[in-house]
Amino acid sequence: MTDLASIEPMLKVETLGLRFRNPLILAAGILGLTAPILKRVIESGAGGVVTKSIGLKPRKGHPNPTVVDLGFGLLNSMGLPNPGLEEFMKELETLRGLEAPIILSIYAFSEDELVEIGRIVSDFNVVSAVELNVSCPHVDGISEIAKNPVLVESYVQTLKRHLDKPVIVKLSPNVSDIVRIAEAAVDGGADALTAINTVRAMSIDIEVGRPVLAGIFGGLSGPAIRPIAVRCVYEITESLNVPVFGCGGIETAHDVIEFLMAGATAVQLGSVIARGGLRVFKRILKGLRDFLEERGYSSIDEVRGLAHRR
Numbered sequence: 001m002t003d004l005a006s007i008e009p010m011l012k013v014e015t016l017g018l019r020f021r022n023p024l025i026l027a028a029g030i031l032g033l034t035a036p037i038l039k040r041v042i043e044s045g046a047g048g049v050v051t052k053s054i055g056l057k058p059r060k061g062h063p064n065p066t067v068v069d070l071g072f073g074l075l076n077s078m079g080l081p082n083p084g085l086e087e088f089m090k091e092l093e094t095l096r097g098l099e100a101p102i103i104l105s106i107y108a109f110s111e112d113e114l115v116e117i118g119r120i121v122s123d124f125n126v127v128s129a130v131e132l133n134v135s136c137p138h139v140d141g142i143s144e145i146a147k148n149p150v151l152v153e154s155y156v157q158t159l160k161r162h163l164d165k166p167v168i169v170k171l172s173p174n175v176s177d178i179v180r181i182a183e184a185a186v187d188g189g190a191d192a193l194t195a196i197n198t199v200r201a202m203s204i205d206i207e208v209g210r211p212v213l214a215g216i217f218g219g220l221s222g223p224a225i226r227p228i229a230v231r232c233v234y235e236i237t238e239s240l241n242v243p244v245f246g247c248g249g250i251e252t253a254h255d256v257i258e259f260l261m262a263g264a265t266a267v268q269l270g271s272v273i274a275r276g277g278l279r280v281f282k283r284i285l286k287g288l289r290d291f292l293e294e295r296g297y298s299s300i301d302e303v304r305g306l307a308h309r310r
C-alpha cells in the first residue's frame with residue numbers, strides 16, 4: 001500500500017464520527033463472514049468493511065443453487081446464512097485494533113429481536129457502526145420491511161433506542177418511492193443510508209423449464225443495476241441531508257466518481273469482488289487518483305454532489 005499511502009489525504013472520508021482512509025467499503029454479504037478474510041480485505045486497500053448480515057440466531061440459508069452469474073450481474077438467493085450474533089462476535093473479536101472501521105450488518109424478524117441485538121452490540125467496541133438490512137429481497141419477513149415506511153421508522157427507532165452506535169439503514173430499490181422510505185428511516189433516527197440492496201429478479205433454465213434458483217426469486221447485483229443505484233442515491237440526496245453509501249454495480253474508478261457526483265458520501269463494492277477478487281481495491285484507488293490529478297481536483301470532497309448543481 002506504500003504507493004497509495006501518498007494519495008490517502010485526497011481520498012479520506014470522515015462521516016458518522018468515523019475515519020475511512022478511502023471511500024471504498026466492502027458491501028455486506030461479500031466475503032464478510034470470517035475474520036481472516038475481513039482482515040485480508042482491509043489489507044487489500046478497503047477503507048472499511050461491512051460484514052455479512054447477521055441475525056440473533058444461527059440460520060442455514062436457502063438450498064443450492066443460490067448464486068448464478070448471468071454475465072451482466074449476479075443473481076443470488078443466499079437466504080442470509082450466518083452463525084448467529086454471539087458466535088459471530090467471537091469471530092470479530094480477533095479484528096480488534098484494525099485501522100479501518102468495521103460495520104456490522106444485522107437483520108431482525110421482529111422489533112424484540114432488534115432490542116436484544118442492540119443491547120448485545122452496544123458494548124462491543126470492535127464494531128464502529130451497524131448497518132440494518134431491511135431490504136434482502138428473497139427472505140420472507142425481511143423483504144416486506146423495506147417497502148413499508150411505518151415499519152422502517154419503527155424498526156430504526158427501536159434499534160436506535162437500544163444501540164449506542166451509528167445506524168446505517170440499507171434500502172431496497174424494490175419500492176415505488178425510495179425517498180419516502182429514506183425519509184422514514186431518517187425520521188426513525190438513521191444516521192446514514194445505504195442505497196441499494198439487490199433488485200428482485202429471476203432467471204429460468206429453458207432446457208428444463210424451471211427457475212434457475214432453488215428459491216425461485218433472487219436479488220440481481222452487478223453492473224446491470226448501477227444506473228438504478230445511481231438514480232436512487234441522486235433522488236435521496238436531492239431531498240435529504242443525510243450521508244448515503246452508494247452501492248450497486250461499481251466496477252471502476254469511473255463508477256465510483258459517478259456515485260460521488262450523484263451525492264454519495266462513500267461507496268460499497270460487492271459483486272466486483274466476488275467476480276474479480278481483492279485486487280480491485282488497488283486498481284480503483286489508482287484510477288481515482290488519476291482522475292482527480294488529471295482534472296485538478298485536490299480531493300474527492302470537490303467531486304461530491306456535483307451532478308446536483310445546476
Ligand SMILES: Cc1cc2nc3c(=O)[nH]c(=O)nc-3n(C[C@H](O)[C@H](O)[C@H](O)COP(=O)(O)O)c2cc1C
Pocket residue numbers: 027028029030052053067074076078080105133136170196197198220221222223225247248249250268269270271272274
Ligand atoms: C452473494 C451475495 C450475498 C449478499 N449478501 C448480503 C447480505 O448478507 N446483506 C446485505 O445487506 N446485502 C447482501 N448482498 C447485497 C450487496 O451487499 C449489495 O447491496 C448488492 O450486491 C449490490 O452491490 P454490487 O452490485 O456491488 O454487488 C449480497 C449480494 C450478493 C451478490
